[in-house]
Amino acid sequence: MALFENLLYALDGTSGILTITLNRPTKLNALNAATIEDIRHAMQEALDDAQVRGIILTGSGEKAFVAGADIAELAGLNEITGRRAAERGQEAFCLIEESPKPVIAAVNGFALGGGCELAMACHMRVASENARFGQPEVNLGLIPGYGGTQRLTQLIDKGKALELMLTGDQIKADEALRLGLVNHVVPAAELLPFCQQLLGRILTKAPLAVGLVIDCVNAAFDQERHGFQAEANAFSRCCGSEDFREGTTAFLEKRPAVFKGN
Template sequence: MYETIKTELSGSIFTITINRPDKLNALNQQVMQELALAIDEVYTNKDIKSGIITGAGAKAFVAGADISEFLTLSNEQGAGLAKRGQVIFQRIEDSPKPIVAAVNGFALGGGCELAMACHFRLASDNAKFGQPEVNLGIIPGYGGTQRLTQLVGRGKALELIMTGDVIPASEALSLGLVNHVTTAEELIPKTRAILEKIHTKAPLAIAKVVKCVNASFDKDLNGYETEIQQFGACFGTKDLQEGAEAFIKKRAANFTGQ
């Protein structure tokens, strides 16, 4: 079905691997189209409870966009490219099921933007992050100026984007850009362990958490009001009933997402 990505469903976790290792998994339009289809599958397949996005090979998560595609674009075509990329990455950010980036090497340019669109990030100790677009006479276009600012703050985001500096996983951890740094061998097992823990929680509540946290960055929404609405929407669900009964009876809850 796919030519530039690989997918695998194991234990309710859907792993999407960008599979162009000879190109350091650079994002071209075919990758973006296939990634969009894979994200649609996360939304629609009831057997999928969460997703991981990672890169093929030992060198790169995604080392950027395929720059050869940029050379002939007009202003309007460039804007259209950014718009399409932002729509796809917004789908990742808005997913009601957690999607986590397992960054296994270079995450540069569009690769860093892809990682930041995920709900959170784990990195191997050889990972490197950066938005070096200014070196090419352009700027991040897939949401990088916004999400990097949200994650590391205005001053550091401006410094990183304006210098084009590439930072190691250890610095990304200290900045809050990634949640955990592991060895390369432990990256996927650690990511899966966190998702498996999330799987034991109420799926409806997890989806509402995503909606509320994202609302805090949406200028058109009042995050506190969103929280009130989503909190109220939990009442009357079978999951709340199950969670409350399990708590009272001191047993493990068995949530069904209803």
């Protein structure tokens, strides 16, 4: 396993749940280039490790999931380096979004700017009651650069997404839940146990089917793919799988299915 400078990587070998914790507490876990690279490498390692079945992504401490980007580093960007920074962030976050292994963001505290973008790249979001969300980049003369303009508009109403990005306003967890930005809001002490329980329920299902559901949902927002065709192809693939035969047989025999992911 690789060592990471700015995150903690902890795999529960029994459940197969990997917890990735952004770990820059003195900076409220703000994203700099090194942290983006750590996220990218950690996700690639997780995708390559057969022991990892699902992932929880969270931040260290009680104040912040990720409070935003590292402003001191951002201030040094120009047009050329800015484009590359955005592209690297997008690449890292797309690894999360396109992961066939389910990824849940456990949002503890502030999820602003790049932190909100990171949470939105995950397949689901669970927020603690003290969580705050926002895309305040316009206050810096910037726009979201790690996919925020695209994912926020997919997750909530277009007009509200524009309002949040154009004003830079923050919203509380209950408002994020009302808008559909998060799936659940729970007390801070229950955040990780709730995410572990939710992910554990998903991990009882057929791994191939879970991954293909994620892929088909992503296809709905990909202009280069035909979502219905992707669904038909995935359905066909499932029908030829051992998991399909096991799932249907177990149902008819009135017993729990034992899925192997193939």
